Amino acid sequence: MLTTIGDHLRKLRSESTFTQELLAERAGVSVETIRKLEQNERTSARMSTLNKLATALGVPTSALMGSAAQAQAMREPDAEPLGLVDVRRALTPVADLDGRSVIDEPEIGPPTAADVRRSIRAANTIYHANDYAAALTLIPGLLDEARTFVACADGDEQLAAHALASRAHQLAGRLLIQLRRVDLAHVALTVALDHARRSGDQMVGAAAVAPMCWLLLRQARFGEAEVLAVRTADQVEPKLSTASPAELAAWGFLLIKGASAAVRDARYDDARDMLDLAAAGAHRLGDRPHPDADITGNDYSPEGVHLMRVETAVIAGRPDEALTLAQQVHRSPQVTPSSRQRHRLDVAHSYAQTGAYTEATGVLMDLRDRAPAWLRQQRYARDIVQSIADRRRRAMTRELAELASLVGA
Structure with a gap:
């Protein structure tokens, strides 16, 4: 049976000495919020609320996560309705x-810009740690917090609020793309673009366009x-x-997305x-950190451009060139784990295309262990x-069978 945040909260509180009232006092959260969570009248909460409850109970925030999100993240059958x-x-609120709103008012006390930024940063860290179950559990509360x-x-704070709301919806869109929920991702990213326009900040707008391009690529809409x-x-x-x-x-991140589309369109x-133009900008950037990388997921860097060179060689049907380029990769702290993981799939693909099946399997097994x-x-x-499996003349190895089971091959 799938459990919720409230189920975990009720169990952890019952194992402690806390009443709902005492936990509310210790955590600085309303008793009504705790009651509704425990009775499953609410199945999500702001990240800041979960952090406060977890701290008061002396447990990690992940101990409060519901298993419906875990089932969704692991693509279990029938997980979508609950997960x-x-x-x-949160993405499509209903009003009378x-x-x-037809649901309860937000938790007592409006959030601050610092609250929302911290929540986005924390959720982005969880996303890039490949903990999709935890991220999926936190996203609804994050979107509600940003909307509130x-x-x-x-005044001027309204512009900053729209910018942060755009960042929150961008993160939701990226997560939903990873989970193959492209229609929901389109909703999230359309809202992200709308908030970006209202913020008047071109950098926020550019950041929102990048995942929309990724989504269009997933839909084979290369020209758009x-x-x-x-x-x-x-x-x-x-x-x-x-x-x-x-x-x-x-700017450079958008050029990478454009290159990704062009090569898929056989150009x-x-x-x-x-990519040559993007490389010039990346060289100028050097090791200077992107100030909003922790909330945008933008990993533009010399290495990021080089990883795309490998990908373009793969898509162009040049596996030997891709493997040669892959040997020239120099690691940098700016590149996100998901980008590096995607690159390793390109390496595995190139090995497979050149008949180096043992090496390809080894790369995939390493990814299985890490992420x-x-x-x-x-699907890649x-x-x-x-x-x-199709090209090997011998029986499937144990490692390959394990991989096939994991990815559904």
Whole structure:
């Protein structure tokens, strides 16, 4: 049976000496919030609320996570109705004829900009740690928190509120793309773009466009993805000699997305030209950190551009070139784990294409050990495993059989 945040909360509290009232006092959370969670009248909460409850109970925040999200993240049968219901509610809230929400008002006390930023940063860290179950549990509360901040903010703070709401919805969109929920991801990213426009911040807008391009690529809408990436890159193109790290990262990341679309549209030379331009900006950026990387997931860097060169060679059907390029990768702290994992799939694919099945299997086994939840979601991994199984003349090895079971090949 799938359990909820409230089920875990009720069990942990009953094993302690806390009444609902005492836990509320110790955690600085309303008794009503605790009661509704424990009775499953509410199945999500702000991350800040979960952190407070976990701290008061002396347990990690992950101890409060519900197993419905775990089932969804692990692609268990029939997981979607439970695993995504709160995400759907947060993305598509329902109001009555008077415009009032049909669910309860948000938790007492409006969040601050610092609260929302901390929540986005924490959720992004969890996402890049491949803990999709935890991220899926936290996203509804994060979106509610961001929406509440927009509703409560005024004056100049309203612009900052829209910027943070865009960042929150961008993260939701990226997670949903990983979980193959493309329609929900489109909803999240459309809202992210709307908030970005309202913020008046071009960097926020560019950051929202990047995952939308990724989504379009997942839908094989290569032409639209390239036009969106290139048009936006032209709008935010900085002067390289004076550009800030944030400006360089926003522009360069879009060029990478444009190159990814171009090569998938059978235009390898155009993709290479875009990557040459992106490389110039990455060289100018150097090791300077992107100030918002912890809430945007933008890993633009010299290494990031080089990883895309490997990917373009793979897509262009040049596995030997891809393997040669892969040997020239120099690790940098800016590249996210998911980007590096995706690169390792390119390496495995290239090995398989050149008949080096043992090496390909070894790369996949390493990914299985390091990031099983991520690997399970990758159709690319399934295709590689299937291609190895189809081409081998001998019986499937134990390692290959384990991989096939994990990715559904």
